[in-house]
Amino acid sequence: MDTRTELPFEIRDYLRLDRMPHFLCPGCGHGIALRALLNAVHELGIDRDDLAVVSGIGCSGRLSAYIDANTVHATHGRPLAFATGLKLARPDLHVVVITGDGDCLAIGGNHLIHACRRNLDLTCLMLNNEVYGMTGGQASPTTAAARYTTTTPLGNHEPVFDACKLAEGAGASFVGREVTLQAPALKNLIREAIAHPGFAFVEVMSDCTEIYGRKNELGSSPEMVLRQKHDVRPESYGNAVERPFRPGPWRTGVLAKNERAEFGAAYRAHCRAHHGGGPGDV
């Protein structure tokens, strides 16, 4: 056990300091999510050597490079596929996937639904900023109605995905959503997701301040973060009107949780039952 986990959380212990400062734009919500993740990892007492972070392509995909752990910056949309192989081969590792709304729901949508179905012990953080930021601000599957992006010059006319409902419908055994504004709650949610033995999907409502925010005149970085307050409906207030798609209120908190057989353990048990032996930890 890494002794640093017994000390107060010190983010520098979990960062590759020689890579800092990170490349994210001023006010980008992804940085807040990164801190929440690292704080959760610390509280769980996970040794950095036993942590693997697999990310995709896009602004969210770059976060893995700053984390002092075993990190993989995979191909666009495929981090869940990479992570599935990694976790099945190495059940001893804690595997966290960082992905974005385009990476996870568009090009990687098939991998998401099957990861949910399989219920392998992975934690998937989908940082939703409603836009393809890295490529210059194109519309994504979560771009809200009427929002302007470089590919919706007349305002977005496409319906959006409710990622959490998608994940729950596909069978994810843990589904949660939180806003970056509620950073301590986000930390707690991520902590619970990582501790959950099965596939855990967490949608983080993040802000793209410099591209999406400017294009849609959503205000300064502080104003964008504060705006989240008005768009959120914590799960405990279950009597509010149900509105499935953005703009809000978005239900936040733990939205679904059940105990379903974890894929890797079930596979190993299944093999052992048939062959006496069976795949063990490598």
Add this chain to the structure above:
Amino acid sequence: MNEAAHAIDPAAVAAAPRPTNVLVVGVGGQGVIMVSKVLARLAQRHDLEIKQSEVHGMAKRGGSVFSHVRFGPQVWAPTIPVGEADVLVALEWAEGLRWLPYVDPERGTFIADTKRIVPPFGCTDRRRGATLAYPGTAVADVVGLVPHAYALDAEGMASELGNPRVANTLLLGVLSTVLDFGVGEWREVLAEFVPAGTVETNLAAIETGRAWALDVAARGVLPLAAAPARAPAVDVPTGAVRLDIEAAWCKGCDICVKFCPELCLRLNAERVVELTDPAACTGCRICEWLCPDLALAVRNVASPAEAPA
């Protein structure tokens, strides 16, 4: 038969012109209303007239809550006048002190949990080491202010039973030795009001409270002395804090500046954050949590000397 020397005989109550007055006080979420409902139902079973008058709702969770319960052959006014409460049941120490003048100076009984819940306005000075705005009155200080008093660590005793939330029922157990309803009645009525899954724990709690009260009465010890004074149940940060800024990481998004409750951050001419008033920083960590650039860190330091002047 009375189980304690100062218990109230229902027959005397029936003859007396004045109803029995029980004031139940505490803070939101503790179960003040439950205690008063149990009491009202007991009285109802004896065909007594009941008036139960409570303030809640405004209080929400953590705010001040009180409930006047009056019962007798005839009850006119809904609230108890000052100095006429036969029993004051306090689920929280300071709330009990607040209502002490209501206790009948001749024959009143004060039953209090020594639990302390510091309200938000008791923490207006958010700096480390600040003193809490909470009454310093100790348990011993109450001796002599009321004719009879029981002060106990009800929450601690309830925790030992497996559920700190049954502290209110434990106080009911103490109260049951003061009012002369039958033991079985208390148990029956209690079972009606508590959630189905908690009946067993609640019955154990009322028994524990009764046993404790009867024991201190039988041994003649001062009930107050039997109760350990409890430390405030609030985590008051001690030591000093220091806000460290990694200026090279800051991209000047302004989030910390706008969110700082103490208004002690600003962006300098280079749009890099700086701390304008170190003494004002309370170490609340809002800036640290929300800094997208991971440039802010609140660190505990051993002494104020290590904190920036």
Add this chain to the structure above:
Amino acid sequence: MNAVVRPRNLQGNRACALAAIEAGCRFYGGYPITPSSEIAECMAAELPRVDGVFVQMEDEIASMGAVVGASIGGVKAMTATSGPGFSLKQENLGYAAAAEVPCVIVNVMRGGPSTGLPTRPAQGDVMQARWGTHGDHPVIVLTPASVMEIHAETRRAFELAERYRVPVVLLYDEVLGHLVETVAAPADAGASATRRFASGPADAYQPYRPGADGIPDMARPGDGYRTHTTGLIHDEDGFPTQAPARVGAVMARLLGKLDAHRDAIERAECVDCGDAEVVVVAYGITARAAARAVAEARARGIRAGLFRPITLWPFAERAFAAATRGARRIVVAELNAGQLALEIERLAGRERVGRLNRLDGEPLAPAAVLAAIADAAGATGER
């Protein structure tokens, strides 16, 4: 692993799967596609017996991604597919090449393009196997021509992949995949090369600093190195760089890393090439027809020879040059419109090279190759 010592009748695809397990493969990510599915089926049955993991992924892309992920985890990993699936795997195959993640990809070729001829043999993926993913990249492609050789080359594929940290493509066709032949692997086959994992102090470790052989040691997660793996062009520390001098240097090493090991990687068979006037170049299923055609040509007095690349890429240039030094004519026989012929023309000159192609879903028969040899011999003025 137990070496296979007693002869047994094996289907080509099954021989491939069993050899992979013998080579230490403990992860298979697959997706069903004709005519490769028997490999997945065999792995699903056999891997649990050896503490391995088989997973059928949601698509071809995911199966390749899972293989790369498992290999990053330090486990020998493989997938198998055919034409359309091979196309889908190219992106992550390129990732493996760029990030130098060892893995083995079997492509049991079928007629193309597109869905093509799923149950018919072809050799149309020769160039895709070499250049299928975008950008310049190192790759090794092996083309066995018998079930016995599928067994041997599958084992060698793992050896090469692990030793040189490169994706290795095993390329054969529908006929070989479904062919049953007697296999008797040598008793001394032994386990194939194990990966060279990083050791020594973590502070000094650079994930892409080459060893003496030009190949960097690979860090295993959990060993304390905490490296970053990316498909972006990266410096020796593993992190992205765009500095032209660094990009140039790391690309030069990446693209040249196999050059120093060409002798170990290249493998080819020469039959009667010493005095051959006509050399047939053929690989895989076509080489079997070509071998018989060469024998028949010899019986008829034509000095014919066969050059059969077993390692297709990097192409065995020196062996080829030696085998064709005296040849007047070279005939490239293949089940495509002329793909390896391009490489042969580059090496031997267009004037010396003739082509024999077939694209109708049927293999080339010895008679057709013999006829081509005879034509070529006529052109050389023999007989």
